[in-house]
Amino acid sequence: MADDLLVTRRHALLSGACACLCSVRAFAQRDESGARVFATEEVASGIHVRRGVDEDATARNEDGIANIGFIVGHDAVAVIDPGGSLIDGQRLRAAIRQVTQLPIRYVVMSHVHPDHIFGAPAFQQDHPQFVGHARLPRALALRGEYYRKRLEETLGKDRAGSVVTPTLLVQDHTEIDLGGRVLALKAHGIAHTDCDLSVLDRNTGTLLPADLLFVRRAPSLDGSLKGWLQELAMLKAVPARLAVPGHGPTSVNWPSGARDLERYLSTVLRETKEAVTKGTDLDAAVKTVAQGERSRWALFDDYNGHNVTQAFKELEWDQ
Ligand SMILES: [Zn+2]
Numbered sequence: 001m002a003d004d005l006l007v008t009r010r011h012a013l014l015s016g017a018c019a020c021l022c023s024v025r026a027f028a029q030r031d032e033s034g035a036r037v038f039a040t041e042e043v044a045s046g047i048h049v050r051r052g053v054d055e056d057a058t059a060r061n062e063d064g065i066a067n068i069g070f071i072v073g074h075d076a077v078a079v080i081d082p083g084g085s086l087i088d089g090q091r092l093r094a095a096i097r098q099v100t101q102l103p104i105r106y107v108v109m110s111h112v113h114p115d116h117i118f119g120a121p122a123f124q125q126d127h128p129q130f131v132g133h134a135r136l137p138r139a140l141a142l143r144g145e146y147y148r149k150r151l152e153e154t155l156g157k158d159r160a161g162s163v164v165t166p167t168l169l170v171q172d173h174t175e176i177d178l179g180g181r182v183l184a185l186k187a188h189g190i191a192h193t194d195c196d197l198s199v200l201d202r203n204t205g206t207l208l209p210a211d212l213l214f215v216r217r218a219p220s221l222d223g224s225l226k227g228w229l230q231e232l233a234m235l236k237a238v239p240a241r242l243a244v245p246g247h248g249p250t251s252v253n254w255p256s257g258a259r260d261l262e263r264y265l266s267t268v269l270r271e272t273k274e275a276v277t278k279g280t281d282l283d284a285a286v287k288t289v290a291q292g293e294r295s296r297w298a299l300f301d302d303y304n305g306h307n308v309t310q311a312f313k314e315l316e317w318d319q
Contacts, residue, residue, distance in 0.1 A: 071199075092119060108185070118162070289304075
């Protein structure tokens with residue numbers, strides 16, 4: 001596998017995300033045929049992000065579908081989401097070693113979904129703290145084996161990875177120090193899932209909310225619609241100028257980058273409420289709610305129906 005370092009200059013119109021003309025350090029790993037299999041870019045000083053593809057997990061994409069990355073301090077490295085499979089995690093680890101030989105002391109697991117955390121075993125050799133929301137162990141106990149089996153069916157036993165139990169739990173908030181760089185971790189209320197953790201790098205004003213932020217790729221609701229809107233409102237007040245979405249571009253301006261997600265979630269809330277009030281049945285609601293959003297999101301048809309179903313169940317109880 002050949003490694004290369006690319007220094008590129010990009011503009012807002014090209015990236016669609018970065019607001020200024022800026023230099024971006026990008027690193028890539030290539031396979032024997034020269035095809036690029038893993039690439040990260042430095043979205044802010046010392047913050048490197050791999051953009052996940054807008055697909056569901058397949059053998060071909062190795063479940064590399066989430067935005068994952070790492071932050072480098074003076075003394076240590078924190079991984080922020082170890083990847084969607086063992087192989088994805090191994091590639092991320094190789095990407096870190098292209099940039100720095102500092103110890104990998106923390107592996108933050110933002111929530112229970114497999115595309116974010118099944119790469120964790122690739123980092124066990126580093127003996128880091130595996131950091132998660134206080135509710136993550138329970139979520140892993142309920143779903144981890146199911147996710148592992150499903151991923152093994154898709155990727156094969158050797159490439160899928162396994163459940164790693166967090167060793168450092170966040171009840172409300174905590175800080176981790178990478179040397180000259182303190183990351184603030186926040187355990188959120190029920191939102192995208194019931195175990196969402198976000199990270200703020202104060203040095204660069206960069207927020208890493210993982211799947212509390214989807215941009216241009218249809219969100220998936222697996223927690224609480226009303227809760228997600230609340231947490232998003234709180235995150236918008238965080239003093240950050242940039243955010244790294246869990247899915248979508250590697251970075252967006254903050255808080256303006258929350259606008260589309262907020263509009264989508266508010267639309268689902270409003271139109272599902274109307275459907276419930278009118279006595280529309282679930283099947284009809286799934287076909288109509290938030291259809292005005294359809295052209296704005298990749299994978300819309302794969303996720304919107306599920307989101308409406310979740311919202312419907314949540315809002316039925318309000319009647
Ligand atoms: Zn997720």
